[in-house]
Amino acid sequence: MTPVPQKAGPRGLDLGALQQAIARTFGARDRARGMDGTFRRLVEEVGEVAKSLRHRDRRALALELSDVLAWTVSVAVLGGVDLARVARRYGAGCPRCGASPCRCPQDWAPVAARGDRRAPAFFGHARAGAVEVGRPARTARRRRAAASRARATRR
Numbered sequence: 055m056t057p058v059p060q061k062a063g064p065r066g067l068d069l070g071a072l073q074q075a076i077a078r079t080f081g082a083r084d085r086a087r088g089m090d091g092t093f094r095r096l097v098e099e100v101g102e103v104a105k106s107l108r109h110r111d112r113r114a115l116a117l118e119l120s121d122v123l124a125w126t127v128s129v130a131v132l133g134g135v136d137l138a139r140v141a142r143r144y145g146a147g148c149p150r151c152g153a154s155p156c157r158c159p160q161d162w163a164p165v166a167a168r169g170d171r172r173a174p175a176f177f178g179h180a181r182a183g184a185v186e187v188g189r190p191a192r193t194a195r196r197r198r199a200a201a202s203r204a205r206a207t208r209r
């Protein structure tokens with residue numbers, strides 16, 4: 055881990071600073087829960103990501119991915135893994151072929167080749183930007199998605 059605590063910049067924390075923050079904030083609880091229970095929480099959060107994708111809910115996806123990241127860091131802290139260090143494997147290209155973009159042979163068909171001329175945007179619009187987490191849902195589409203989720207959880 056980085057010895058000097060780092061502040062969050064305008065674009066967010068780096069991995070070392072995040073690992074320090076998670077260790078400081080949840081380390082005692084994670085140790086008390088143990089590796090098995092902490093890993094189970096990570097897997098549960100991955101399930102929440104699946105749910106947000108099923109509902110095509112971009113805001114929920116952002117939240118759930120932040121939870122997956124936080125639980126991944128908790129597992130790393132318990133396992134004594136320095137994430138900032140191991141993430142360097144991916145920092146300079148593909149760890150297998152060394153190229154960026156990756157030039158490894160692929161065994162899957164690109165989305166755009168499955169009969170569509172272009173790959174459709176997953177969330178129905180091409181605007182790729184940061185999703186603000188914590189802001190209220192504004193659009194009617196998001197309200198409909200929230201109502202749909204509420205119906206789904208009532209079962």
Ligand SMILES: [Zn+2]
Nearest residue numbers: 148151156158
């Ligand atoms: Zn590759």
